[in-house]
Amino acid sequence: MRFKSPKGTRDFYPDDMALRRWIMGKWDDVSRRNGFVEYDGPIFEDLDLYRVKSGDEIVDQLFHFNDRGGRELAIRPEMTPTLARMVAARVNSLPKPIKWYSQPRLCRAERPQRGRLREFFQWNIDIIGEQSELADAECIFVLVDFFRELGLSPQQVEIKLNSREIVASLLQAAKVPEEKQPAVYAALDKRDKLSAVAFEELLAKIELENGQKETLKRFGEAAGLEGLNSIATFLRESDVSTDGCESVRKVIEYLGAFGASDYCQFDMGVVRGLAYYTGVVFEAFGKGGLRRAVGGGGRYDQLIENMGGPSVAAVGFATSDVVIADLLAEFDKMPSTTESIDYFVIDADPSVFDIVLNITSKLREKGLSATFSYQRQGVGKQFKQAASRNAGRVVIVEGNFDTSKAVSVKDMATSNQATLMLDAFLDNPNCKIEST
RNA sequence: GUGGCUGUAGCUCAACGGUGAGAGCAUCGCGCUGUGAACGCGAGGGUACGGGUUCGAUUCCCGUCGGUCGCCCCA
Structure with missing residues (x-):
């Protein structure tokens, strides 16, 4: 009987380990120079901690077990619940804004594919207790700083940002009924990966009225400052809030002041699947052949409160060692990590x-x-x-x-x-x- | 979880259903009892696993496992 590493896991031989250390070292360096401090938590938590955030469906997607006392436990599939728990416990004694980072080893019971394994390391950056767009902008800047540290140019990676508030306003202006909104969010989020025809088929499946479809097709591809302006104009004419547009505009202005706007652009095609995002959302993409998301995040002002914690604003992002390694390989930026x-x-x-x-x-x-x-x-x-x-x-x-x-x-x-x-x-x- | 493709040495790849499955790189040894290279010679190491068809299977079929692409999902 010869064993191999379980499905979706990796063995780190010294060369692989050197690369992992190198990537995580960059995460450390970039986090610290941007003023973030490191935290960590247990590698398993009460299963309920994840149920509270994501519902029962999550249980099938993570590794869980019972201890001898019958406690239901789960190997952590993400860091945010742990972060929320830790912040909630000491929120009143922590100086604001809380700028924390972590590089947890996570496990998910998924079917592995490239860039997506069952065990991986994730880099989490979060700013808690600050609702100004400055925090959103700084998170995005950290990501830009990291890409620059890796030697990746704006021709090779880009960060698309949007706001959930813009999407909500647009649906309001288009009078999309509430029960159809989640499907529309999903369709918009996929728009970049689909052809125009496939996008239209997807919209057809949602059974929207023609006017609604026209609005979504017209603005679903909006990008850049022009796109942002055209949506703002439309929302204003529809007598709907343009707060989301203002937020994105501010974030882009701050990014300009940070000298990072060459990597970033407004893009209506980024919505993010998660229900808990409340404001600005963003996603980074490799611009080579793979064109995959290599990291993303956004604002989640309600989440900590929904999880039983205090009401506190929060914004953050995550990326994983797996996609970063793929990105480095694609653009020939792999470090030489020879031991000496x-x-x-x-x-x-x-x-x-x-x-x-x-x-x-x-x-x-x-x-x-x-x-x-x-x-x-x-x-x-x-x-x-x-x-x-x-x-x-x-x-x-x-x-x-x-x-x-x-x-x-x-x-x-x-x-x-x-x-x-x-x-x-x-x-x-x-x-x-x-x-x- | 579901569908397609796929699996030969540590890596990259050969081998018509037919001798004992090869090569390059890598590893180890020797040439090389006082200095790293190159070179030469040699060695170790493999058909993912289990069945089936066949006189004969790396090759064809089925299952399992792994990888990969898509779906679901994407925290």
Whole structure:
């Protein structure tokens, strides 16, 4: 019987692990320089925590189990419920705005596809306790900052933003009956992925009146400032609130001041499936062949209260290591993550091998990485090992070490090599090596 | 959960239903008892799993498992 990793999970061999660390390191760097602090919670929670947010249907989509006391528990499929729980518990003592980030390992009982596994790491950025559009804009800026950090240009990734309020106003102006609104939200959200014909078929299925369909077709593709203006004009003429348009306009203005507007654009095609979004919503897309969403978020001002917490404004986004890795691969931005070691210590003669171990341990004590060959073999073979481990320097313990107390140190990059007294070398292992 | 496509070595790929399933890269050993390369020689390692058809199956069929594309969903 030979086992493999379960469906939708990954083994992280050292090369894979290096990439994962690299991506998560970028998440750390970008979060911190944007003023976010890290939090985490348990990897499993009460199943009810997710039921409260998403209803019973969610239960089939996550991994759950009972403990020996009969408690219903679930491996976390998302971070927001945990965040809401933690914020609710201390909301009065936390300085506002709360700017927190997390990089949880999550599990979902889904059918795996590219970019979508059963176990993955997610980057969550949230700003809680701030209702101004400044918070929406800053979240989006963090995403832009991250893309720039990865070396991805506005030609390669874009962020589309919209507001749930605009969609609601538009449906109000078009007099779409309330029971048909969820289907219309879903149709608008899919519009970018569909052809014009398929979009029309979808609208036909909802059985809207012709006027309503015309309005949706007319504005469903609205994008950019012109699109935003045309919708605002239409809403004003229809005597319906334009607050959503104003929100988006403000966010775009702030993004301009942040110097990030080259990545961002209003787009009516982003609605997001989740019912709990209340205001600005946004989604990032790769503009290569895959054209998939690579992250998204929005404002969820009611959610924490609905989950039994205090009434507090919130906005955030998430993206996963899986889609980020795909994005990097697509645009040839994969980092080189070769492991290297500071020192490789070799013996010129097996009789001085104990000195090799001694020097290795002293280098390690100084915080330098150092290793050696497990086999007693020729200098040439040991050098090959040093090279294959990407050693920065090689220390050669001379065969006559007992009398000379000297070692040769070779800088592998410059090929410079010098013979030094061991004590002097250990006092300053990183001293400059000049050929003698 | 559901439908299509797919599965050969660690990776990328060969092999008409017919000898003992090959190659490149990677790994290990040797050439190479005082310096990394290149090269040469050699070794290890595989038909995802289980059935069926057949004289004979990597090849055809069924099931399971995995991957992938779409649907559902997308927190």
